[in-house]
Amino acid sequence: MLLETLKPKVKTILNQNHISRNEKLFEICALLKNNIEYYNWVGFYFRNGEKEELLLGPYVGEPTDHTVIPFGKGICGQVAVSNQNFVVPDVAAQDNYIACSFTVKSEIVVPLFVNGANIGQIDIDSHVLNPFSEKDELFLEFVNQEIAKLF
Template sequence: MSAPIHRLTVEDLLPTVESVVSSETDMIANMANIAALLFEALPDINWSGFYLSKEDQLVLGPFQGRLACTRIPFGKGVCGTVAEQKITLVVPDVHAFPGHIACDAASESEIVIPVLKNGALVGVLDIDSPIKDRFQETDRVLLEKIVSALEKTLTA
């Protein structure tokens, strides 16, 4: 008889992320692991990943999910708006968001958190769901803490 497989829960997520990033200084490696952990632990999502800031646009970084948009100009769509304004956005219905960029037609709601180093934009964490109004205040708080754990490795 084999041992039961432990599935990562939302409650395990923050301590697991903090543990993983605390011993690694490479940003891409940390982003890749965070994207994978989020994809495994968060229910009802269809995409989790990062876009990196490069020359006034976002370029696709580490992610889990279906094929994604490769480049997003600052100010365009949810991710580009977050990049420009450097604030978290929770979008209950992406189809109602002006200028929404549909990378995956199955996505209905989205949360995007800026990743900053000393106030400068490094990129954004983007999570999509096929369910309208999927992301709540508790999700925002948790995901901002996860991004904060990543940001601490960027300033080290």
């Protein structure tokens, strides 16, 4: 399966010593977007210090106006509060959804934990209805576990 073949590539990117953490995160975003056809926007949001808001980190895809997201607002804001993965098969069916683009049909957000604390998340938008499976969740949990080692 494609997701399994990307795991060693994720580790290779994260083990590069000559680039910054943000450059590594950007390369992870590009790797996922360029290799998984239904990953149309891939990015990271991180908690803004002690504030209950998320700040946009490295991403690949269409530009977004959502550079700051309050906890509880939208899918990302809900994950910041719940500490749980959130898979949205159809964003049109979500009441608390922050629309990024009319082309986005579904979304998956997986929290990033460092020493048990939710410090951020990986956020993926798709132009396809209901493309995300448990395999995507497990893969993205793996990605975040590897990324956590950078903090």
